[in-house]
Amino acid sequence: MTTVANSVGQKKGFGATLWDWLTTVDHKKIGILYLIGGGFFFVLGGIEAMLIRLQLLIPNNDFVSAGFFNELITMHGTTMIFLAAMPLLFGFMNAIVPLQIGARDVAFPFINSLGFWMFFFGGLFLNLSWFLDAAPDAGWTSYASLSIASTGHGIDFYAIGLQIAGAGTLMAGINFLVTIINMRAPGMTYMRMPLFTWTTFVASALILFAFPPLTIGIFFLTFDRMFGGNFFDHTMGGNTIIWEHIFWIFGHPEVYILILPAFGIFSEIFSVFSRKRLFGYSAMVFATVLIGFLGFMVWAHHMFTVGLGPTANAIFAVATMAIAVPTGVKIFNWLLTMWGGSIKITTPMLYALGFIPSFVMGGVTGVQQGAAPLDYQLHDSYFIVAHFHYVIVGGVVLAILAATHYWWPKMFGTMLSEKLGKITFWFFFIGFHMTFFLQHFLGLMGMPRRVWTYMDGQGWNLFNLISTIGAILMAIGVIVLIINIIVTTARNERVGNDPWEDGRTLEWAIPSPPPFYNFAQTPLVRGLDTYWIEKQEGHKGYTAAEPVTDIHMPNGSIIPFFMTLGLFIAGFGAMYRVDHSWGLGVLVFGLAFTFLTMAIRSVKDDLGYYVTKDQIRRMERGRD
Amino acid sequence: MAHDIEIIEKTPAEYAYKKRRSDRLMRSQLMMFALMIFMTLISFAAVQAGFSAYFVIPVVLLLAAVQVGLQLYYFMHMSEKGHGLVAFFMYGGILIAFLTVLTFVTIIWW
Ligand code: HEM
């Protein structure tokens, strides 16, 4: 039984297993790699957060130094956004979207692997700053005047690390777009795509348009810091405000890149565990696309206090508030999906229920901040910190935790313990509100954002204390989740195709975990909630669109790993070029290495291989 | 590893239809090509004639934009079926880029 679950079917040694993972182009394995990588950085960012909260536990604390505190907040934000939240979402997108649309893999398996390795090496590069020099310390937004003035190599690590990781993200985004446009099974029209696929699609489109500005901004910063450029230096005719614009032209769409897939995850969960089709499907799709568009027209709401002038502020304020409309449409649709449904409170559903009030609170503070005159009061205070944690933790992180429970059986073939899952939820949910709710009031009382410490007697002590206790509760929740994962994996009780019993979409029609070719026959999609329709008609599995034929599969490749390694080496060269003569050589070597691997990839034909009909029949028979 | 290659023969009617269609396409492409060369000539002439820069620059930019459109629709077949999504992405991107540039021009560089 378990032998079939493995793609190769025999027990392999450690070396062979490692090689398998380094070279894999299978979207399901890359999904798991993203989860491991993202999970690692999530824990790292969490440790940074705990240190921040311990420092703010009591007034006049000197648990960490002021300089180290700046490094902590910068690395916490950067890690959580770029290296934890996004890769974790990518993990689920990779693992699930091809299954939902009835495809055997993504459109560009090679690029998929390249995208993962670039994220991973970029993150590694960024975090090596802790050991090699000092970590970046100008905030995750790295505003130019501050970041150019920062001494040491910290900001260089930020610029180059994010450049590499960002390129990987862009590739992943393009790959998902092409996959969803071109690889849908027969009958899977756009308006039959599950909402998670839809939101992945729109988030990928946002990546396509939002990451190039980030790339350019970071190149400017790199040139200013390492190659004598003056893009942001006003004494040389540059303009420091331009960085803020470029960063937020990327940055605001980025927050929607995070939240849209979260919306998708919850849409699936609400409908499955209310055992009803999603209320207002087409309105949901339309709202998603509209949010995508509006997301590009509001970036200056992060810059109200820069002095753009009343006209610009007014325009951006109105545009910002407009986004609340499609978001509200979504909230009501979720509520109406539950209305009259036969609701089953599983762990994922619990997260979904907790998400609605939490995210609504984040949305409400967002609209408040969107009112430009009020934002003069709120800007750069703890109110902002409360807002974005309500949307990011109350939205994105809850979605990631929900998806972990929801899709774990599909990805790994075992079911996470529901009991431990609920314990995680309650610790995390209560801890989350304890940590961030009072921060709204700290902000209104005048506590500025990103402060290292604060004085006694301002009435901030109690709220900061409660906030830190809340953070500890969240950490306990995460630890319980990790225990849950370990226990479940050790117990290894295999589950069937549809372990929640209420699966509606195609991924639940195939084994958990799916065989490496996903679908023995390409499925025929006959409507929204494909698998639900089949179940209603008493079918087992799905309706096939074709007879069993040979399946064409891509070969694994180590080239993506080496391609990225070259860039990683070149990054060090670019950075140390400033103070060592060998730097230039390393830079050239690294780039040459990458180009060499690209050349090899272009010249060497790799046409993949075929799984024959007989092999497929044998494997499908072996299953049950 | 036999992979069946399907060979589909065209019926005479299909053949005639395809031929008529490609003839029509060819004609329109040639006409557009001539038109585009003509527009390029106008641009060069406008610069050569020494008109005011405030006149020449908008005219050249406008002609360039028209040429991009012709290129897309007549040479890159954007008007044909199955290009709807591409068009949507392009116009979406153009809209966003336009608004962004407009903002920069009005609030940073004005
Ligand atoms: C109803 C929708 C939303 C509105 C109207 C809104 C509005 C705003 C505004 C006006 C600010 C700037 C406040 C200031 O710095 O003075 C802001 C900051 C922020 N928002 Fe939102 N927001 C919304 C949803 C979201 C979502 C869904 C996310 C992420 C998932 C998010 C993440 C952030 C972040 C990270 C910041 C802080 C950035 C920084 O300065 O470091 N927001 N929001």
Ligand SMILES: [Cu+2]
């Ligand atoms: Cu924003």
